[in-house]
Amino acid sequence: RLAMGRKRKQDSSAIEAAGSHFIGKKSSKKRLKKAGRDDGRSQGGMDEKKSRMSVINDEWQTTKRSWDDIAHFFSGYKTKTIWMPFYYDGLCAKHVRSLGFKKVIHKKQDFFQKAADTTFMKSIDLIWDNPPYTGAQLKERVLRTLxxxxxxxxxxxxxxxxxxxxxxxxxxxxxVQVIIPRRVYVCKTGKTPVPFKYLVWLCYRTRLPKDLVFVEDDGGETREVV
Known part of the structure; x- marks a missing residue:
């Protein structure tokens, strides 16, 4: 029973650990309060009361190995401009650049303000990141904006x-296309990476060869299904 309980706890944390939360406001506030966080701010720094994306309270970094697992799908963007709008400690951009993507924009900026900047958006070829937010209203606003x-x-x-x-x-x-990794590794700054399941890379307008792809971690077999 103890082993099963630990597994359930880890699996249920998978959604939260990646910084992306699809839970209602009441549930969200209870979890944040229990974790000792300000109930007006998500793990990703989203301030629900102000309906804007903050950049000062994100808690998780997607590690290099998880970017590396899918980088080859987007090799056509290595000479183009990629925007990573959701800032944590800056290392995600470093990981992506080390994989050959040189034109990466990753700064502490308000997501919605930058998305409304038409001049800036015209310079972007791909938006690629791990978005942090809590609550149905903000989830919808972020996805609609994208x-x-x-x-x-x-x-x-x-x-x-x-x-x-x-x-x-x-x-x-x-x-809509989907890349399904077996595991995604995330960590807090300076801490040991932790693997999580039940996460997908949602791809939109990316024109991948297949619509559904399963990827093993650490350079394992890639299976393109549809």
């Missing part, structure tokens, strides 16, 4: 996004 931008994007999200009515309502499903 879809409305018309720019290809790749976001690390809980697999539950694939079942959501929201995705069906706001996106053209013919442009």
């Amino acid at each position: 879809v409305k931008s018309g720019i290809p994007f790749v976001m690390l999200l809980p697999s539950s996004i694939l079942h959501s009515k929201l995705l069906q309502d706001i996106a053209e499903l013919s442009k």
Whole structure:
């Protein structure tokens, strides 16, 4: 029983650890209060009261090995401009640059303000990141903003996004593709990476060869299904 309890706890943390939360406001506030956090701010620094993306309280970094597992799918963007809008400690951009993507923008800036900057957005070829947010309202606002931008994007999200009515309502499903990693490794700054499951890379307008791809971690076999 103890072993099963630990596994359930780790699995249920998978969604939260990646910084992407698809839970209601009441549930969100209870969890944040229990964890000793300000109930107005998510783990990703999203201030629900102000309905804006903050950048000072993100808690998790997606490690280099997880970027490396899928980097080859986006090799066509190595000479193009990539925007990573959700800032933690800056190391995610360093990881992506080390994989050959040289034009990476990753700064402490308000996501919604930058997304509304038409001049800036015209310079972006791909939006690629692990978005942190809590609450249905902000989740919807972030995803609507990404879809409305018309720019290809790749976001690390809980697999539950694939079942959501929201995705069906706001996106053209013919442009949705999914990369399913066996595990995604995340960590806190300076700490040991931790593997999590039940996460997917939601790809939109990326024109991958296949719509559904399963990827083993650490350079394992890649299976393209559809």
